[in-house]
Amino acid sequence: MSALRTAVVTGGGRGLGRAYSMLLAAAGHAVVVNDLGDGPAADVVAEIRAAGGTAVASDHDVTDFAATAGLIELAEERFGGLDVVVANAGILRDRTLASMTEAEWDDVIAVHLKGTFTVAHHAAARWRARAKAGEAVDGRLITTTSASGLYGNIGQSNYAAAKAGIAAFTLVASQELRPYGVTANCVAPSALTRLTEAPLRRFEGEITDRRREELDPHWVARVVAWLCGPDTRDVTGHVFDIRGRQVGIASGWHLQPTFTQPDDPDELGRALRAAIAAAPPAADMEGRRT
Numbered sequence: 001m002s003a004l005r006t007a008v009v010t011g012g013g014r015g016l017g018r019a020y021s022m023l024l025a026a027a028g029h030a031v032v033v034n035d036l037g038d039g040p041a042a043d044v045v046a047e048i049r050a051a052g053g054t055a056v057a058s059d060h061d062v063t064d065f066a067a068t069a070g071l072i073e074l075a076e077e078r079f080g081g082l083d084v085v086v087a088n089a090g091i092l093r094d095r096t097l098a099s100m101t102e103a104e105w106d107d108v109i110a111v112h113l114k115g116t117f118t119v120a121h122h123a124a125a126r127w128r129a130r131a132k133a134g135e136a137v138d139g140r141l142i143t144t145t146s147a148s149g150l151y152g153n154i155g156q157s158n159y160a161a162a163k164a165g166i167a168a169f170t171l172v173a174s175q176e177l178r179p180y181g182v183t184a185n186c187v188a189p190s191a192l193t194r195l196t197e198a199p200l201r202r203f204e205g206e207i208t209d210r211r212r213e214e215l216d217p218h219w220v221a222r223v224v225a226w227l228c229g230p231d232t233r234d235v236t237g238h239v240f241d242i243r244g245r246q247v248g249i250a251s252g253w254h255l256q257p258t259f260t261q262p263d264d265p266d267e268l269g270r271a272l273r274a275a276i277a278a279a280p281p282a283a284d285m286e287g288r289r290t
């Protein structure tokens, strides 16, 4: 029993989180499956147990700082450790910027951005304490961004802001947690779940079995399981763009050649236009076209 590594998966009751929980359990993790309410997390725990795995359900709300301390404590109390945290819980409240309500903004920022900070903070505090006590820590933090946050998407300024923030957060976490023996990586998944089923139907019409297989959450879970495995202690600070079987590394902001401001304001304008013309777009998905 003690040979099992312990994983916490937020939003683990459905979609991608369910796939992560199942695969991590199959790969030898005791899993704390976290989701809102009684139903979804308990169902996944039952599935894991039926397959011979070890899991416990949690209904802690990731937007609640104190509650997420309880979530991390639950992992340690039930399974005697904490090795993997997957911050995955998510919601959508899509609306154009001009129409978006304050609640739509706040709710999305709370679940994604704050809900990543809360679990990551409580886990980081444990990992730091263990490392300082001389224990060998081999931790993994996996966070969740989105193509929307990396490349932009109309109608999702709240979601994109949260998801871009999570990608940046992960780079800082990777630098801060490295001395404690913990990696931090971020995934930008594309998979068929209840979050994406309706938009996909609008774009593609009826979803075929072939499409369901191509966009099965399992493909993303395989990469997450690899990142949580024993061979990836050196893999940290990366953003993985995973669209079904297609995987790429999303690389972020890069400073282009700088110039010294000319004194004349007209010349400054011309120099800025020249710099803009010479620079690649801030974000694009060109490399994805394989």
Ligand SMILES: NC(=O)c1ccc[n+]([C@@H]2O[C@H](COP(=O)([O-])OP(=O)(O)OC[C@H]3O[C@@H](n4cnc5c(N)ncnc54)[C@H](O)[C@@H]3O)[C@@H](O)[C@H]2O)c1
Binding pocket: 010, 011, 012, 013, 014, 015, 016, 017, 034, 035, 036, 040, 060, 061, 062, 063, 088, 089, 090, 091, 111, 115, 144, 145, 146, 147, 188, 189, 190, 191, 192, 193, 194, 195, 196
């Ligand atoms: N499906 C995709 O193609 C896609 C694309 C980009 C990013 N993502 C991201 O992947 C993650 C998982 O999405 P999914 O597609 O599996 O969606 P999903 O709706 O199937 O699952 C998300 C789960 O999070 C849970 N959740 C919501 N608020 C919570 C809270 N406060 N505390 C605990 N749990 C909470 C929900 O109950 C739900 O079970 C999200 O962060 C989402 O933004 C998904």
